[in-house]
Amino acid sequence: KCEIFIGDVPSNDSFVRINVGGQRFMLRKETILRRGVGRLVQLVNQEVDAHSEADAYFRSSNEYYFERAPALFHIIYQFYITGQIHQPSHLCPMDIVEELDYWQIVSEQYLAECCCADIAIKEENDVDEVVKPNLFKTLRFGNIRKQIWDIIEEPASSGKAQVFAALSVLFVLVSISGLVLGSLPELQVPLHSSENSTEIVEMEPLPIIGYVEYVCIVWFTFEYGMKMLVSAERQKTFMQLLNIIDLLAILPFIIEMMLLVFGVSTEQLRDLKGAFLVIRILRVLRVIRVLKLGRYSSGLQMFGKTLKASFRQLGMMAMVVMTGVIFFSTLVYFLEKDEPNSKFHSIPAACWWCIVTMTTVGYGDLTPITVPGKLVATGAIACGVLVLALPITIIVDNFMKVAEGERPHGGGPAPRVRTSGL
Amino acid sequence: KCEIFIGDVPSNDSFVRINVGGQRFMLRKETILRRGVGRLVQLVNQEVDAHSEADAYFRSSNEYYFERAPALFHIIYQFYITGQIHQPSHLCPMDIVEELDYWQIVSEQYLAECCCADIAIKEENDVDEVVKPNLFKTLRFGNIRKQIWDIIEEPASSGKAQVFAALSVLFVLVSISGLVLGSLPELQVPLHSSENSTEIVEMEPLPIIGYVEYVCIVWFTFEYGMKMLVSAERQKTFMQLLNIIDLLAILPFIIEMMLLVFGVSTEQLRDLKGAFLVIRILRVLRVIRVLKLGRYSSGLQMFGKTLKASFRQLGMMAMVVMTGVIFFSTLVYFLEKDEPNSKFHSIPAACWWCIVTMTTVGYGDLTPITVPGKLVATGAIACGVLVLALPITIIVDNFMKVAEGERPHGGGPAPRVRTSGL
Amino acid sequence: KCEIFIGDVPSNDSFVRINVGGQRFMLRKETILRRGVGRLVQLVNQEVDAHSEADAYFRSSNEYYFERAPALFHIIYQFYITGQIHQPSHLCPMDIVEELDYWQIVSEQYLAECCCADIAIKEENDVDEVVKPNLFKTLRFGNIRKQIWDIIEEPASSGKAQVFAALSVLFVLVSISGLVLGSLPELQVPLHSSENSTEIVEMEPLPIIGYVEYVCIVWFTFEYGMKMLVSAERQKTFMQLLNIIDLLAILPFIIEMMLLVFGVSTEQLRDLKGAFLVIRILRVLRVIRVLKLGRYSSGLQMFGKTLKASFRQLGMMAMVVMTGVIFFSTLVYFLEKDEPNSKFHSIPAACWWCIVTMTTVGYGDLTPITVPGKLVATGAIACGVLVLALPITIIVDNFMKVAEGERPHGGGPAPRVRTSGL
Amino acid sequence: KCEIFIGDVPSNDSFVRINVGGQRFMLRKETILRRGVGRLVQLVNQEVDAHSEADAYFRSSNEYYFERAPALFHIIYQFYITGQIHQPSHLCPMDIVEELDYWQIVSEQYLAECCCADIAIKEENDVDEVVKPNLFKTLRFGNIRKQIWDIIEEPASSGKAQVFAALSVLFVLVSISGLVLGSLPELQVPLHSSENSTEIVEMEPLPIIGYVEYVCIVWFTFEYGMKMLVSAERQKTFMQLLNIIDLLAILPFIIEMMLLVFGVSTEQLRDLKGAFLVIRILRVLRVIRVLKLGRYSSGLQMFGKTLKASFRQLGMMAMVVMTGVIFFSTLVYFLEKDEPNSKFHSIPAACWWCIVTMTTVGYGDLTPITVPGKLVATGAIACGVLVLALPITIIVDNFMKVAEGERPHGGGPAPRVRTSGL
Ligand SMILES: [K+]
């Protein structure tokens, strides 16, 4: 196994001698060939005179000179030995990526799982930036569909698109304002119902608010319809979360329209018990339009991405919290239910108390009265403080990563920051 | 002490010259022999020609060539000098472990306490993965007992075991649902008691809920009984936390059974004052079944392990919080007790207020009224915010370590992550 | 591209051989000249004999010896190759700055964005310390204006200035005390109004408090007036945040004065409905004087700087919180509004509940009663806990940076701390 | 300035050539002498043949061989050049301290402020462990005083001392229990007052509780008296915080004793208005005994040390919070005070609301009703969440440092941990 060299045999032995910026490295040719990738393989495979890969060659010492930082070559050297890229944490990941590029090592396959998260993120982000191919080229009316699509979906593409985006934001804000203002008793009028004698007079927003809302929903429908009409990949577009939100935001309106077409007005439905529930749900669904803001706010998108990235942790946390809630609320229920004036009527009622307590909200609408109940409450609070603190670190970590990825970057070669950026 | 070399005496002096990937290191033979472990010791002990430990040998410079990363050899070099392994924080711990393996240094004994937590954790986790020996082999009916044991305790072992595990989860969930639903007044009926005239009519869950609960408890008893019956190490199995929980979950049922055997029904006991307390405790004990979920949720297990690992910190925190609670509640009690309508009747009552305040829950059922009382309350809040913030960092740290250890890992050589993993 | 050297040609080839503290580095002359900056360029450009830049020159090996730390030279070496300064995170930023100074590289232009935040902050702080030129020299009465300015604005400049600063703090504290004490019912007297018959008797602070307040405001006016009178850059002084606060603090008094000049007393205005609002606003504006404390408290200034530095994150957080608040409060409004005794009268009312809930304050003045409302409340709490936790890490990070910059430092060459300092 | 060497002059030039574990370093003799400290100075000063400082000497290359880790020598090398010790963050501080010891550099004077916090802490802890000289030797009855002192103050010194410490803890716990139990209405009896006709009957704890308390206080007095009697440095002992607490805990008892001596019983004082206040204060002072627990709990001591170390940050935080509280409560007061049923009677009352709100306790005893009031409340909550989050990081950091220092450590050479320890 061990080769023995008696004299100096620099010019034609089994070693490749590499001088990286003055510092010497040695590698056996067989080790390089076993790995089979990178600039050094080409050096070994070439004939003796063709040293085009190196920056200089010193025949007397049989050294190839590469003008690269010695500190970074250690990563390359280690790769040839172990077949894995380990990232020393003190070096800038951008630097390492560039070094791997120079040495012609496609890093993705060789990144060691244990320490290369930074580089992996870098690579992933690069993938995001790949220019999408124009899918409209092969379609009928492709040109005009592309133009409309760009106006609706790519606000940065043209002046028209910017105006369209501004209009969209405006309509969303007006629509939300209409919803909020319409709920103020000062801006409500009694419902124009025929039965004057009923005790509870239902209130309705001022007609003007209703008209404004109709205009907004017409715009939303128009926007959604256009998008669907011109989309090159209709199914993919339809399934995107933001577009599902768009559809849900106009759904109540569409259903009402369809009912009208079939000759049923909402006033008539009000009398039917089952239908009344449908109306209430439709009304609650109006809130979906608030989520349309997500399309226009980078903060909301980052929050959404963080939630997505922390899905597993949030699930685990929810599981632990739920178990804790059921445990403590069952305990408190059994300890408190026989007290006179106890508000712990049932375990679900105690669950509400437990959620409010474990999250330290503490409304005080239900509080334990007995001493054992108070001791259990203390346990629940302690448990809540601990359970909520634990996964937040991980979620905050995910948020930091998302925040880094979102960072707008100019033309510099190394735009991303490793710590504390936003 | 200092050896003096007048000319170049490379081939036969007291030094070992090591060329690690092109970088030169020197060590005195006596230093290596004093340490007495590792690949270099074998190099020194062998005869001159047997260089089988090294990758190459250069006689002209008397150098042994090892094809390893120079950056990592620094750790090995330092070990031979100081006898301790210090871990530079910028290198990947997985890498270091592999390097120590190559140099045949059993790291556990030499890890410096000051900086090798990462490696130590790595080693410890490896120990966990050791395959357990089959304890059933030497027992009577060993084969069938092993089969039943695997079905009950190793869900991943076979299809039958998976079905069994799914059934167990189902029964736990049904049992918890029964407990929760049985507490709803809508699903309760008045107790079939003979004394109609009593003012307070006790309510009981619908009979169907009772029957479901009986079925669940029969299953739990069957499961626990089988496990105990076939266990190879009955005492160890009995003492495991999860099995103690299983036992406690069926205990109320077992006690009731035993009472029935002795001809005593719970209805009769209700009239005895002392026995009534027993019944209440038995009823509260029903909540234990919620903890059975811990067996099936990785989140709960991680939370449990974190609590165990943070035992000392939690104890200290509890001590500080308790002192603070007693201090501030005594103060508030003396300041507030003479106010008309004061709810601070006693120091324990003030303690409840103080816990609720220091944890920032703030129910508002008790609030100080006097100015000195409010000042003390401000101090209590400030103290609470600080005290609770302090050890959480440490506990979160423990949680992160537990989360890393839990991480499922495939066949890769370096599956564990150092930062922010879950 | 690759130069080939057959024999040893140390004395006159295309390489510069650098010996940094014993460790050898090599760079091609063309690479150095391409970069065009730093001590090495001067080395290359000079004639062979003038080695004044280096500490020593070894002709036999054609090496220039520099007595610098080899570990730090890696940064310089990498700069010559890539044109960027990357900062290894394990080295002290102060050290790196000094090393860049030695090698005559003006770091600002070459700092890689990806990893040089620490150095950039260091440079920025240095800029703050530049001595301001004396702007008063060229002005009329420049000398006396400078003296007055120093007394008012530079408390450290002289004993008089210290006395003045102490007086200012005293007057601010007295003025705030007057405001607070004047609100106590015990220190109020009924307004000396002629209409005795009115039901609601307005109360006014004791006359003595009013007099004290007048004295304070006269001082504030005098201080502000003097500052404006002597300022060398009146417009810049006027626009500074602290001076705007000073102006706002005396504005109510000035307006009242002006009204008096025009023969209108506040008592007369009280009867006019529109004017009454003006009086109330003037009264609320009195609170501005509390902010004058910001001039004298380093904690407040750090807090202000942190807010400024975290402007973008706070905006994003506000956006996400607002969306969440509108979403959850609309949901709760629709679910709760038809309950009898519901306090969710309108969406804005529900917004108040939602803010109080999401921040875990939880007054309990409004709480959901229905089960769907409670489920939505649970979602709102979970969302609040997460949303508030996320950007706080970034803001805390900004605070730490601000805290470091504020650190008082003596005459040592490396006064700033990298971690955990304040 | 630049020395030029034409041929190889290794044996007698101005350089010291150092071979650290195979890696070569060079330093000019004048640089070493300018610094004037450490092992290398001795090397330079000695005659040529006396190389006792080095591990080997190679005359052919004029190199001194030191068998030390090359990675650590970089710190020493940099020290000789810049005169400062910079700590690379990836190396273990324990390691660096040992290396500095080997090279005979007394680190304290040369630690660069910018990056050597870890080493500085290490040095400081070492100082704590210095054995105290026996101060009792020169005193009268020194031997017996030392014995008693050890029993009282050094629980680890002997079996008797352990029994004494256990007794002390017991008496503290009994005394606190007495205080708490004595406040329970169930354990109180009406005061044996002669005036039966008074409406408000004052309650007093059961006589048994009073007797227990007397016993405890006698013990405390005995303990404190003995300690003072035998102390070698009475003044220093008197001024220690824990002893001041001890004194305050027995002060009410001592005062009562002295009053009795002068023929005044507390019952007589009760009728005097001024004296009644004194009695109340004396009663409140009883709470001091709770703080005696601090002597026996490491958690409390760590908390105390953290508070002491974070004094500046806590002060700053208090300043910011106070300004915020006054600002927001003044605003809310002016906005809410004219509402019917407003509870914001005065600014101090609003301050209480503001503290409760900014710390997210949220009792709900006072809540703003008007819309501007609610907007201000939202601002106060946001401000509170931010202000409280900011300095906690710093205080937690201080706590971690204190926690590390407290760590019990055995005989190993590197007992302290850098991260996450407790
Ligand atoms: K709360």
Ligand SMILES: [K+]
């Ligand atoms: K609350």
